[in-house]
Amino acid sequence: MNSTQLEQQDRFARQVTARLAAGTAELPYEVSERLRAARSQALGRRKRVAALHTATAVSGSGAATLTMGNERQSLWNRIASALPILALAAGLIVVYSLENDRRASEVAEVDAALLTDDLPPSAYADPGFIQFLKQSSEE
Amino acid sequence: MATEQELSDFLKSVEKRAFKRSIYHVRDEEAALDIVQDSMMKLAEHYGDKPASELPMLFQRILSNCTLDWFRRQKTRNALFSNMSDFESGNDDGGDFDLLETFALEDGSQQAESAEDATRRAEIFREIESEIQELPARQREAFLMRYWEDMDVAETAAAMGCSEGSVKTHCSRAVQALSKALKAKGIQL
Numbered sequence: 001m002n003s004t005q006l007e008q009q010d011r012f013a014r015q016v017t018a019r020l021a022a023g024t025a026e027l028p029y030e031v032s033e034r035l036r037a038a039r040s041q042a043l044g045r046r047k048r049v050a051a052l053h054t055a056t057a058v059s060g061s062g063a064a065t066l067t068m069g070n071e072r073q074s075l076w077n078r079i080a081s082a083l084p085i086l087a088l089a090a091g092l093i094v095v096y097s098l099e100n101d102r103r104a105s106e107v108a109e110v111d112a113a114l115l116t117d118d119l120p121p122s123a124y125a126d127p128g129f130i131q132f133l134k135q136s137s138e139e
Numbered sequence: 140m141a142t143e144q145e146l147s148d149f150l151k152s153v154e155k156r157a158f159k160r161s162i163y164h165v166r167d168e169e170a171a172l173d174i175v176q177d178s179m180m181k182l183a184e185h186y187g188d189k190p191a192s193e194l195p196m197l198f199q200r201i202l203s204n205c206t207l208d209w210f211r212r213q214k215t216r217n218a219l220f221s222n223m224s225d226f227e228s229g230n231d232d233g234g235d236f237d238l239l240e241t242f243a244l245e246d247g248s249q250q251a252e253s254a255e256d257a258t259r260r261a262e263i264f265r266e267i268e269s270e271i272q273e274l275p276a277r278q279r280e281a282f283l284m285r286y287w288e289d290m291d292v293a294e295t296a297a298a299m300g301c302s303e304g305s306v307k308t309h310c311s312r313a314v315q316a317l318s319k320a321l322k323a324k325g326i327q328l
Binding site: 009010012013014015016017019020021022023024025027031034035038039041042043045046 | 146147155179263267283286
């Protein structure tokens with residue numbers, strides 16, 4: 001196809017589309033309204049998406065502030081977050097050992113009381129002595 | 140990034156043409172409106188942050204895809220409900236309802252009292268519309284994008300997903316067919 005034919009083709013096509021454009025300028029009212037509603041709905045959707053993006057960006061920058069924005073700091077952050085757990089474990093160990101000591105000292109006190117008493121410990125194993133205690137408590 | 144005003148102006152500038160183009164393809168006003176609405180939503184949602192200069196191209200592509208999706212859905216629906224539609228077509232008088240014919244009548248009645256040349260112009264418009272509808276889908280798409288949307292050959296090729304050579308061929312054939320058909324009806328532009 002030579003350039004003259006191309007020009008003719010283009011000219012004809014432009015004339016056709018000019019007619020189309022002129023005819024399309026006035027659409028029925030319902031159609032125009034539907035299109036207007038569709039447009040505003042689309043713009044509303046864009047606003048929501050934009051708001052969502054902004055929110056993500058804000059929360060992202062918040063995280064960056066906490067982690068100071070780099071990998072090394074994020075390692076420190078992880079160590080720091082493990083600290084409460086370590087503290088809890090250490091506390092439990094201390095409480096356990098203190099409780100052990102307390103129980104041991106209680107037993108030791110009882111033992112000491114028994115050993116320093118006038119009555120020898122072997123008396124408590126004697127059936128006659130137990131009988132004597134029962135009778136004396138009944139009287 | 141396109142501002143909200145730019146996006147709004149852009150959609151306003153293309154919505155009527157987009158609606159008409161969809162109608163030429165799907166021949167159903169409701170479906171065409173749905174397709175345009177869908178395309179607008181997708182553009183705003185996924186590409187609302189793109190520069191304003193990229194919007195026309197993106198919108199054409201989205202519109203083409205939405206139209207294709209509609210045809211796919213129709214195909215599936217027709218396959219699923221073919222028996223039911225066979226039933227319905229038996230007692231449905233409006234089976235061969237043609238929107239453009241209805242438009243043509245309405246337009247005609249509105250124009251009845253206006254000047255003779257206005258009536259003639261409206262007639263030519265309807266003839267052109269019906270001839271455009273008669274074109275094969277790809278030819279129609281190429282022709283409308285290239286000349287109505289004023290896209291260049293490369294842009295049209297990109298939007299249609301074909302080569303520039305194909306666009307030129309489609310356009311040339313469409314112009315020939317339209318020219319022949321309009322001449323046969325005695326229409327001079």
